Amino acid sequence: MAKVILARRAALGLLPALAAPALAQSGDWPNRPVRYINPYPPGGPTDTLSRIYCARMSELTGQQFVVENRSGSGGNVGADAIAKSAPDGYTIGLGGVASHAIAPTLYRSLPFDPERDFTLVAGLWQLPNLLAVHLGVAAQSVPELIALLKAAPGQYSFGSAGSGTTLHLAGEMFRQLARVEMVHVPYRGSAPAQLDLVAGRISMMFDNIPGTLSLSRQGQVRPLAVTSAARSPVAPEIPALSEYLPGFDVVSWTCVCGPAGLPPAVVGRMSALTKQALETPALIRAYQDLGASPWWTGVEEIATYRTAQKERLAPLIRASGAKVD
Known part of the structure; x- marks a missing residue:
């Protein structure tokens, strides 16, 4: 009988441990x-x-x-x-x-x-991306930029934070929909690309909106459009690329x-x-x-x-x- 009682006590002692997975599934998450x-x-x-x-x-x-x-x-x-x-x-x-x-x-x-x-x-x-150009690029709008690129295929470059990023793919979608040729310059992150954009070593850049928007508001680069389907509530004055290239949406x-x-x-x-x-x-x-x-x-x-x-x-x-x- 003593052995039975001890066995029952041992089993009861295991109950909290056995119940833990059930608790995690019971909807009381999180309890730690x-x-x-x-x-x-x-x-x-x-x-x-x-x-x-x-x-x-x-x-x-x-x-x-x-x-x-x-x-x-x-x-x-x-x-x-x-x-x-x-x-x-x-x-x-x-x-x-x-x-x-x-x-x-x-x-x-x-x-x-x-x-x-x-x-x-x-x-x-x-988080939308922002297309911005160097101040020396003679384009004040997306249509003007497209015309510039078509007049000089492969003569302008765009930077991104790296190959295969949404920033790179936004440039690729722009190239396809606008039917233009640009040279992609991948960087290891946005910061060095931003520096080269301000310095004019690249013509334009697709970047997440926070950093480049700050540069544009300081007058160091010119913002042309956001890459989301609609304008960003953060900068409603900047048009969306979809306004010129229907279907454009990379975020x-x-x-x-x-x-x-x-x-x-x-x-x-x-x-x-x-x-x-x-x-x-x-x-x-x-x-x-x-x-x-x-x-x-x-x-x-x-x-x-x-x-x-x-x-x-x-x-x-x-x-x-x-x-x-």
Whole structure:
């Protein structure tokens, strides 16, 4: 009898441990701190936007959302860390156009499968790109720039933050839709490209809106258009390229994601809390100050959007010649 009692006590002692996975699936997520992996270096817009989101999620849940920067290989190092984490909702991170829509075509091999190895939970933000030209370029508008490029094929250059980025692909879409020839000059990040644009070593640049918009407002470069389908609320005075080239739409978009197999109850609660966070007036203002627009989507919508983006960008990537081993 004593052995039976001891066995029962031992079994009861195991109950909290056995119940932990069930708790994680019951909709009370999170009941402990959450690790949020940002696949990009600290200090940039992506890092700042992520920390704003995580701070608001901490306020809403009473649990810490701790940002961990895991950069490398164009975001693939951090994406792989997310994919290989435990599917319990306590390691999540930033997904988006680079890892989930561009990487499958750009890279010959990946350590993860963008379709099978992730649970996409909700959209976070969209960030348009800005086409700006050196002050010495004799174009005050997009039509004038197109005419200039057609008159001198291959004589003008455009910079980007690197081959295969949305900035490069925006230039490729512009080249195709406008039927012009330009020389692509890839840089290792936006900062050195901005310096060369101001100095006139490149003719124009497609860049995420925050940095180049600041340069334009200082009178150092001339902004011509944003690459989103509509004008940006951050700079409504700047036209969208789609106003001249119908169908033009290339933006940097992100989402919160976790590994494949996240419990549906956790996904639902995470998505609902993300929606609540993105509707906070203070967060909206903070995002817009950085040129970004909060962009919540449902679980099914973000998966559909990712697939559509991959299919839309793949021909541009192939046409650009960008490929990474």
